[in-house]
Amino acid sequence: MRVMAQMGMVMNLDKCIGCHTCSVTCKQAWTNRAGTEYVWFNNVETRPGQGYPRRYEDQEQWRGGWTLNKRGNLKLRTGSRLKRLLTIFSSPVQPKLADYYEPWTYDYRTLTDAPLGDDFPVARPKSLITGEDTKITWSANWDDDLGGVAELGHLDPVVEKVRRESEDKIKFQFEQTFMFYLPRICEHCLNPSCMASCPSGAIYKREEDGIVLVDQDRCRGWRQCITGCPYKKIYFNHRTGKAEKCTLCYPRLEVGLPTVCSETCVGRLRYLGLFLYDADKVTEAAATPDEQDLYEAQLELMLDPNDPEVIAAAREQGIEDEWMDAARRSPVYALAKTYRVALPLHPEYRTMPMVWYIPPLSPIVDLLSEQGHDAENAGTLFGAIEALRIPVEYLAELFTAGDADIVSTVLGKLAAMRAFMRDVALGNEPDESIAEHVGMTGAEIHEMYRLLAIAKYEERYVIPTAHYEQAHELEELGCSLDFDGGPYELDASGPFGEASGRPAPVAVETFHALRDRQTSDGAAAGDDLRGRVNLLNWDGNGAPRGLFPAKRPAEDDPEGGAGR
Amino acid sequence: MNWDVVLWGILPYVMVAILVGGLVWRYRYDQFGWTTRSSQLYESRLLRIGSPLFHFGILVVIVGHVIGLVIPKAWTEAVGVSEEMYHVVALGLGSVAGIATLVGVGILVYRRRTTGPVFAATTKNDKTMYVVLVAAILAGLSTTLISVFGPHEEVTYRDTVSPWFRSLFWFQPDIASMAEASFAFKLHTLIGMALFIIWPFTRLVHAFTAPVQYLFRPYIVYRSRDGRPVPTSSGRRGWAPIGTPDRERDRGRRRGRSDAGSTTRR
Structure with missing residues (x-):
């Protein structure tokens, strides 16, 4: 047994209101730069819908993920290594920009610069790729809130599949429509196919926390990973010619902060914590013959942090006690394995994704209440889960490779929690039989309720910090290449520049800012930022110093305000 | 004769020094810039024809050069x-591969010139x-074509260019042999040396990191967390603001913009 730790995430889809705050804050933090205009490390999809990039789930077309060969071994869906090297000169199934969208801005300048005339000046859309006028035809969430679903709904690959299997039962008539949101980040898989596709070996999984990263120095832009990832969560930076992906905000995690998307989530639906898994068994589990057994196989990989054998093996592997403690308190382990309510997204891709989802009960609750039923009555809910096959089958295609029974069971637990806790809230005698109906006890339901509904900050995010004390000697070395004229020469750094002196290493800087933030009532700024603004640490608590230019005294500059 | 010494006795070593020195320098100091700079995201219809044609063509051409020299x-x-x-095979294979390479690069250049985003990124x-x-x-x-259709030569490149090429490795350049070669061969050799310089x-450097090791490495790569600190300055490459055209370099653009005043959207 080779015990390894994996930082995982669980998203409770019932709570997602589709506000896109996670996408926007992620973009502001990580992909707000040239070359990544179309890149959304985090995006929120309305389901049913095509997703981003369009129809990425159709692996017949995009050939992402793994499949089994005749002997039952794992192979990449794109084919053998040799075949991929031979097709490297023009990647056969890489999505084009049109499959994402052409990013644009508006010519705002015309609004102020246009000469006086009879017509109102308009800000025309300009392509961010060519700089020319452009026509906006698609975006990362064009079909948000089922927009255009009557015309485009059939293009959802999951709808296609469910329809094929259930003979056109899904109708996009207004009254029959169900809808939910699916926020997506990189899955930080245990068996990542992007990594297996990378000819340079630039994509790697961190031993300590399982975060999958692209080494920007070793990536050579062969773009095989983009095809390899079935979730299409590796993007090509067309300016630098390198692949980029979600980093699970590792600089934040290392100092104990949740990811930007989690921190800013309005619905507080994200959970972060550790899984322990047996790295030696991953390949075997991913090669499980029946797709519908993959969920169970993945769950089997997750080790119980209370098991003495696991604890001993973990100690042998050098996993810190602090991390073991975090693993025992891990909310993601509790939701995925203890309560078994969190499911992996598309286990049939065989990548063993580590971002799990609690399927939404809301489509069913909504339908019931629209029809005038009591949507919190246990009997009604249990009956509806059985009766309303369409949402259940759709969810099953997303989370269990089509096994509707697993989804029904999970939804049953959520329904039981709803019904059970209503009695508690109303001061009635709680009905233990409801809990028994889904194989739980009242106490367990209480605990699950606390985790899902109360969801305190420190219970949602159990993040052990990186042990940098070992690497401390290295930290102050700095980079030997950032001398004047060197390749990493830093603009305006030097004794007279605005950010004078050597830059602080990111971990140190984040650490100091975190301490500052935790101990001060006002805005976290800190003198050690030396003229720069570290938005990664900004909690919205006032404005960090240096974010806005200082107001000039005795002069009210209209341009120096918040707009700049 | 002096020119012959410079061109065929000195230049080859200068070329090798620049090639090797340049590669080592770039590998050590510009890993981030070492990429294919693929433009497939912008356009893939023409690329699908042109790029394999060019690349496979040039691979055969390289093998031909090695054998011939x-x-x-x-x-x-x-x-x-x-x-x-020997000549039937060499010229047959050589002209097919050479024409494939030329057509391929022709398609690629045409694509680069006519596709807006690709041209903007050039x-x-x-x-x-x-x-x-x-x-x-x-x-x-043209050397190949001349030897097929041109006047028959008693002395071919195998008697002139090849001995000179081999002699370079013993540091006893056979300048006289090379001086005998026809003008077309001399021109091709000079342009070739310019290309290597x-x-x-x-962007051609990507050829030197052709991912052959991919065939032998394990699928899953584990790596320990890097202890090496990363500078957090805004001056890092790849962090230019949105709206920066592809062909502008980050540093130049920043300076230029601060002179001209802010034009990006805020």
Whole structure:
């Protein structure tokens, strides 16, 4: 047994209101730069819908993920290594920009610069790729809130599949429509196919926390990973010619902060914590013959942090006690394995994704209440889960490779929690039989309720910090290449520049800012930022110093305000 | 004679020094810039034809060059390959591969010029490289064509260029042999050397990291967390604001913009 730790995430889809705050804050933090205009490390999809990039789930077309060969071994869906090297000169199934969208801005300048005339000046859309006028035809969430679903709904690959299997039962008539949101980040898989596709070996999984990263120095832009990832969560930076992906905000995690998307989530639906898994068994589990057994196989990989054998093996592997403690308190382990309510997204891709989802009960609750039923009555809910096959089958295609029974069971637990806790809230005698109906006890339901509904900050995010004390000697070395004229020469750094002196290493800087933030009532700024603004640490608590230019005294500059 | 010494006795070593030195320098100091700079995201219809045609063509051409330059005439004759046979095969294969390469690069250049986003992402460096590359291919192909259709030569490149090429490795350059070669061969050799001189400083470097090791490495790569700190300054490459055209370099753009005043959207 080779015990390894994996930082995982669980998203409770019932709570997602589709506000896109996670996408926007992620973009502001990580992909707000040239070359990544179309890149959304985090995006929120309305389901049913095509997703981003369009129809990425159709692996017949995009050939992402793994499949089994005749002997039952794992192979990449794109084919053998040799075949991929031979097709490297023009990647056969890489999505084009049109499959994402052409990013644009508006010519705002015309609004102020246009000469006086009879017509109102308009800000025309300009392509961010060519700089020319452009026509906006698609975006990362064009079909948000089922927009255009009557015309485009059939293009959802999951709808296609469910329809094929259930003979056109899904109708996009207004009254029959169900809808939910699916926020997506990189899955930080245990068996990542992007990594297996990378000819340079630039994509790697961190031993300590399982975060999958692209080494920007070793990536050579062969773009095989983009095809390899079935979730299409590796993007090509067309300016630098390198692949980029979600980093699970590792600089934040290392100092104990949740990811930007989690921190800013309005619905507080994200959970972060550790899984322990047996790295030696991953390949075997991913090669499980029946797709519908993959969920169970993945769950089997997750080790119980209370098991003495696991604890001993973990100690042998050098996993810190602090991390073991975090693993025992891990909310993601509790939701995925203890309560078994969190499911992996598309286990049939065989990548063993580590971002799990609690399927939404809301489509069913909504339908019931629209029809005038009591949507919190246990009997009604249990009956509806059985009766309303369409949402259940759709969810099953997303989370269990089509096994509707697993989804029904999970939804049953959520329904039981709803019904059970209503009695508690109303001061009635709680009905233990409801809990028994889904194989739980009242106490367990209480605990699950606390985790899902109360969801305190420190219970949602159990993040052990990186042990940098070992690497401390290295930290102050700095980079030997950032001398004047060197390749990493830093603009305006030097004794007279605005950010004078050597830059602080990111971990140190984040650490100091975190301490500052935790101990001060006002805005976290800190003198050690030396003229720069570290938005990664900004909690919205006032404005960090240096974010806005200082107001000039005795002069009210209209341009120096918040707009700049 | 002096020129012959400079061109065929000194220049080759200068070329190797720049090529090797440039590659080492770039590998050590510009890993981040070491990429194919693929433009497939913008356009893939023409790329799908042009790029494999060019790349496979040039691979065959490289193999042909190695065979033609490294294996002495005496060796092939010893195993019973006649001059005639050798030339039919070499010219046949050479012209097919050469024409494939030329057509491929032609498609790629056409694509680069006519597809808006691809042209916008083309740097001066790229354009220079394309000129030298296409010139080298054209000159090379013309040597092949001249030897097929031109006046029959008693002395072929195997008696002039090849001995000179081999002699370079013993540091006893056979300048006289090379001086004998026809003008077309001399021109091709010179352009070829020019191409190798600029090679480390262009996007062509990606060829030196051809991912052959992919065939042998394990699928899943684990790596320990890096202890090395990363500078957090805004001056890092790849962090230019949105709206920066592809062909502008980050640093130049920043300076230029601060002079001209802010034009990006806020």
